[in-house]
Amino acid sequence: MSAHERQAIVSLLATLLLAMFFVGYLLPRYPVGNPYAPEVFRFWGVAFVILVPVSIVANIAVSIVFAVVSAMATRQIASSFADERDKFIQLRALRNALFAFIGGFSLAMGSLAIGMPPSVMFIVLMGSGYGSGLVGNITQLYLYRKGS
């Protein structure tokens, strides 16, 4: 298994961990009562504002820990070198992730269009954010395993 495949698996696990953090930490704090109350919108605003930096910091931390563990295990400093094939695979993964996010975004807007509460839209939107990340990681892993 190449370093890039291992990196894709680590990113996949990091995305799953962040999704679990969201479900375990933020959702229990959801304000019960009127689904159209200002507190609900404030909750979602805070959730998005917290999750963006947390996601960035967590991904950086996971990458650093992975590089250290990988270097200790293989006794080689991990190379950040990405050649044209790596970039091609990254582009294809990004394309699939964007398609997944567009699908999720459309679903989120669709939920508003059929009169569902705003929380459904926010949950679908956040889910599509994590889902698109997973799709990107899985695409990357699949293309590396396939050898293309």
Place this chain on the structure above:
Amino acid sequence: MGTWVIRNNIRKLRFYHDEMTQQQLAEKVMVTRQTIIAIEKGKYTPSLELAFRLARAFDAPFEEVFFVEETNG
């Protein structure tokens, strides 16, 4: 007009160049070993620049490294 499939003689050329390893070739053309493996297996078609670098690594004309096979249908 049929479908074009780009093939290569990299495995053979490595053999004729003192059994050059995939890693050595990868270092010569500045890509990863995985990319050389993918090109040899025909699973990845390199860019024109990388194709020329490969030809130069073997000091061979381009057509000796890469060729086209035309299939009907």
